[in-house]
Amino acid sequence: MTKFNDTILKAFRGEETDYTPVWYMRQAGRSQKEYRELKKKYSLFEITHQPELCAYVTRLPVEMYNVDAAVLYKDIMSPLPAIGVDVDIKSGIGPVIDNPIVSLRDIEKLGTIDPESDVPYVLDTIRLLTKEQLNVPLIGFSGAPFTIASYMIEGGPSKNYHKTKALMYSDRKAWFALMDKLADMTITYAKAQVNAGAQAIQIFDSWVGALNVTDYRTYIKPVMNRIFSELRETNVPLIIFGVGASHLITEWNDLPVDVIGLDWRMSIKEARDLDVTKALQGNLDPAFMLADWEVVEEKAKQIIDEGKAHPSHIFNLGHGVTPEISPDRLKKLTTFIHEYSRR
Numbered sequence: 001m002t003k004f005n006d007t008i009l010k011a012f013r014g015e016e017t018d019y020t021p022v023w024y025m026r027q028a029g030r031s032q033k034e035y036r037e038l039k040k041k042y043s044l045f046e047i048t049h050q051p052e053l054c055a056y057v058t059r060l061p062v063e064m065y066n067v068d069a070a071v072l073y074k075d076i077m078s079p080l081p082a083i084g085v086d087v088d089i090k091s092g093i094g095p096v097i098d099n100p101i102v103s104l105r106d107i108e109k110l111g112t113i114d115p116e117s118d119v120p121y122v123l124d125t126i127r128l129l130t131k132e133q134l135n136v137p138l139i140g141f142s143g144a145p146f147t148i149a150s151y152m153i154e155g156g157p158s159k160n161y162h163k164t165k166a167l168m169y170s171d172r173k174a175w176f177a178l179m180d181k182l183a184d185m186t187i188t189y190a191k192a193q194v195n196a197g198a199q200a201i202q203i204f205d206s207w208v209g210a211l212n213v214t215d216y217r218t219y220i221k222p223v224m225n226r227i228f229s230e231l232r233e234t235n236v237p238l239i240i241f242g243v244g245a246s247h248l249i250t251e252w253n254d255l256p257v258d259v260i261g262l263d264w265r266m267s268i269k270e271a272r273d274l275d276v277t278k279a280l281q282g283n284l285d286p287a288f289m290l291a292d293w294e295v296v297e298e299k300a301k302q303i304i305d306e307g308k309a310h311p312s313h314i315f316n317l318g319h320g321v322t323p324e325i326s327p328d329r330l331k332k333l334t335t336f337i338h339e340y341s342r343r
């Protein structure tokens with residue numbers, strides 16, 4: 001195995017690096033033909049239950065693109081069965097929950113996660129990857145309470161989160177009970193990933209941008225503060241990410257996180273101009289990946305240049321790699337970022 005490359009961990013911690021490190025959300029998955037072949041035989045959950053296979057899927061983009069980190073292949077819904085939520089991932093739809101949460105009674109029935117007995121395969125995959133296979137750090141992750149709750153309440157993906165917001169606005173007791181249960185799950189699950197070997201944790205609050213700032217402060221910020229404060233004990237870098245959440249970025253800057261993941265709606269410079277002090281991750285609009293290479297290169301240069309002026313920057317897309325994006329493009333972009341950013 002070649003020497004372990006910890007560049008991205010330095011960038012996560014806000015230290016200057018020799019070049020801009022890069023990883024891509026959803027770098028493992030449907031954009032790769034090897035993955036699509038596997039999916040003819042196995043579902044996402046079937047892959048994640050087999051550590052050797054799951055480690056292979058996780059490693060594939062690292063080997064193919066030379067990215068600076070691996071991200072554990074699984075879904076934000078993966079821990080839900082452990083707390084008693086029956087979830088299925090349906091092709092072309094996404095996560096589906098047949099018995100959505102409607103009341104405090106449903107919330108009180110939710111259990112707690114014991115990672116060693118409930119998701120041993122996740123921990124085994126991490127051990128395999130970090131002890132034997134990877135020469136770059138492994139990023140573990142968990143969904144955040146609002147985003148997970150939105151699937152549990154809506155029963156699947158949603159455009160407007162009306163049922164989720166209705167519960168939040170009308171039954172504070174139920175809402176905070178749900179946030180607390182999901183926070184406990186997130187903390188226990190993320191800590192177990194670190195204990196097994198994960199070297200950074202990203203918390204996906206993908207859909208929290210649906211809330212305004214005042215409601216974020218009232219209904220979400222306290223629970224996010226608790227999650228990150230407790231995860232600080234692990235000493236690994238902590239990343240927060242959300243889509244369409246630029247209006248919440250100064251709220252996130254208050255949280256005990258190391259890195260803020262930006263989607264494409266706000267530039268790195270605009271974030272810095274708001275006095276955001278954390279390391280920044282992002283933020284090429286995945287749509288650019290379908291445009292002519294010259295266009296991609298020009299936009300990537302701008303992001304790298306703005307990132308260099310910031311204490312620390314990690315290149316990523318503004319959201320996950322979509323199935324249409326070609327692996328050749330991802331490889332070319334990774335090489336370009338590494339070469340162009342070298343100091």
Ligand SMILES: O=C(O)CCc1c2[nH]c(c1CC(=O)O)Cc1[nH]c(c(CC(=O)O)c1CCC(=O)O)Cc1[nH]c(c(CC(=O)O)c1CCC(=O)O)Cc1[nH]c(c(CCC(=O)O)c1CC(=O)O)C2
Nearest residue numbers: 025026028029030044071073074075076093094157204206
């Ligand atoms: O069908 C679709 O287009 C996506 C369906 C979907 C899934 N989870 C979901 C959604 C979105 C939704 O419906 O709300 C729900 C889901 N999963 C996830 C997030 C967080 C986010 O992306 O903002 C979310 C919510 C937000 C979002 O999807 O944009 C996270 C996720 N899914 C997954 C991974 C692991 C990985 O990519 O290595 C990761 C995390 C790490 C990372 O970003 O790299 C894997 C995953 N989940 C899923 C799929 C597709 C189906 C499959 O191969 O069986 C796949 C594989 C792929 O993306 O190609 C299912």
